[in-house]
Amino acid sequence: MSIKAAQLAINGGPKTIEKVFPWPIYDENEVNAVSAIVAGGKWGNPDCGDEVERFEQAFAAYCGSKYAITCVNGSVSLRLALMACGVRPGDEVIVPPYTFITTASSVIECNCVPVFVDIDPDTYNISPAAIEAAITPRTKVIVPVHFGGLACDMEAIMDIARRHHLKVIEDAAHGHGAEYKGKKLGSIGHVGSFSFQSSKNLTSGEGGIVITDDDELYAMMHSLRNVGRIEGGQWYDHYNPGCNYRITQMQAALLSEQLKRLEEQTQRRNANGLYLNSLLEKIAGITPLVRPAEVTLHGYHIYIFKYDASKFGGLLKNDFAAMLAAEGVPSFKGYPHPLYKQPLFQNKNFMCYAIPESVDYTGAFCPVAEQACHTDAVWILQHAMLGDKEDMEAFASAILKIQEAVG
Numbered sequence: 001m002s003i004k005a006a007q008l009a010i011n012g013g014p015k016t017i018e019k020v021f022p023w024p025i026y027d028e029n030e031v032n033a034v035s036a037i038v039a040g041g042k043w044g045n046p047d048c049g050d051e052v053e054r055f056e057q058a059f060a061a062y063c064g065s066k067y068a069i070t071c072v073n074g075s076v077s078l079r080l081a082l083m084a085c086g087v088r089p090g091d092e093v094i095v096p097p098y099t100f101i102t103t104a105s106s107v108i109e110c111n112c113v114p115v116f117v118d119i120d121p122d123t124y125n126i127s128p129a130a131i132e133a134a135i136t137p138r139t140k141v142i143v144p145v146h147f148g149g150l151a152c153d154m155e156a157i158m159d160i161a162r163r164h165h166l167k168v169i170e171d172a173a174h175g176h177g178a179e180y181k182g183k184k185l186g187s188i189g190h191v192g193s194f195s196f197q198s199s200k201n202l203t204s205g206e207g208g209i210v211i212t213d214d215d216e217l218y219a220m221m222h223s224l225r226n227v228g229r230i231e232g233g234q235w236y237d238h239y240n241p242g243c244n245y246r247i248t249q250m251q252a253a254l255l256s257e258q259l260k261r262l263e264e265q266t267q268r269r270n271a272n273g274l275y276l277n278s279l280l281e282k283i284a285g286i287t288p289l290v291r292p293a294e295v296t297l298h299g300y301h302i303y304i305f306k307y308d309a310s311k312f313g314g315l316l317k318n319d320f321a322a323m324l325a326a327e328g329v330p331s332f333k334g335y336p337h338p339l340y341k342q343p344l345f346q347n348k349n350f351m352c353y354a355i356p357e358s359v360d361y362t363g364a365f366c367p368v369a370e371q372a373c374h375t376d377a378v379w380i381l382q383h384a385m386l387g388d389k390e391d392m393e394a395f396a397s398a399i400l401k402i403q404e405a406v407g
C-alpha cells in the first residue's frame, strides 16, 4: 500500500471530517409540544383535539395549496392519490425507475401496471420525451419524482398531461420546501405526495401527506384515509374503500414544530449545494447534476454528483463511496439497480390477477438509470447539507484525498 493509500480513513488513517451531522434537529419546543398532547390525553381520532387539522392547514398554506390530508406514510399517500385519480385495474401509470420502491409498488397495490421510463442524464429526473413515447390508450397517471429535491420539468410534464388527459401525482417525498419557478413542489400537479419518514427533510419518524387544489380529489382522499367515511357522515357509515391511515395528534404536534424550521433549513441546504457545486466542478471526474434555471430552490434531500472512475485510477464507484463515507462524509452509493430489476417486478409477484399476462419486466432496460446505479451516481445526504461552508470544503477535500491516494 502506498503512503497516501495508508492515509485513507478506510485503511485506518485519519478521517477528513470528525464532525457529526445531527438529524433530526429539535429542541424543547418539540419536546414541549408533544408532551402537552400526551398530558392532555387526546391522542387520536375521533373528536380528540385539532392538532392534525392545524398541521394540515399550515402545510397546505406553506405549499400554496388549498388542501392537505395527512396519512401514515409517504407510500400510502401515493396509493390514496392514485385511487382518488380513479385508476382501474390494468391501467398504466408512468414512473421513473430511479426512485424508492413504493413510487412503483403503490401502483401494483392499485392493481395497475407501472410503466418505467428513463431519467434525464443531466438531472436524474424523469424524461418528458420518454414519458410521451410511453403513453398508450391505457395510460392514466404520470408520477414524476422530484429526485433528491430537484424539481422535475413540470411545464413539459403538465403539458403532456393536458394533451393526453392524464393526471399528474408529484412524488415529492424528497421535495419538502423546494421550488420550481417559485412554486413549492407538490403544488403543481393534480396531487402532491410527501413522506415524513425519519430520513426525510420534514419528519415525525413516520407519516405522510397529500396536497391538492381539487375539491373532488380532496374529498376522495380524505374519505380513503378515514375508512371510507365522508365529511359530515356518521362514524359507522362507510362510502368508499380505503382504510384507517390516520396519524396521531402527537405526530401532528411534532410536525407543526418541525415545519417552522423547514424554510430556513431548505435555504441553507440550497446555499450549501450551490457552493459545493462550485467546489466539485473543479475536480476531474466529478460532475454535479445540472440545476435547470426553473429550479428556484433545491431541497437537496440528496446532493448527487456523477463519478468517473477513469479519473480515479479505475476505482469502482461502490469502493469510492465506501471510502468517502469512511472519511466522514455522510454519503452513499445509492440504489443498486433500477426498480424494474427488483425481484418483485422480475418475478411478477403481484398477488393479483388484474395485471395483464403480457406485462413482463425481464426485458426492461433504461440505460441512464442503469448507469446511474452501477457506475455514476454518488449521494451526499441531506443532514450533511445543513453544515457550514467549511464542511462543504471538507467534503471536496475528502474527494481529493481519495483521488490522490488511488490515482
Ligand SMILES: *Cc1c(COP(=O)(O)O)cnc(C)c1O
Binding pocket: 072, 073, 074, 075, 076, 099, 100, 102, 103, 145, 171, 173, 174, 194, 195, 196, 197, 207, 208
Ligand atoms: C421515502 C419515499 C417514499 C415513501 O415514503 P415512506 O414514508 O417511507 O413510506 C416514496 N417515494 C420516495 C421517492 C421516497 O423517497
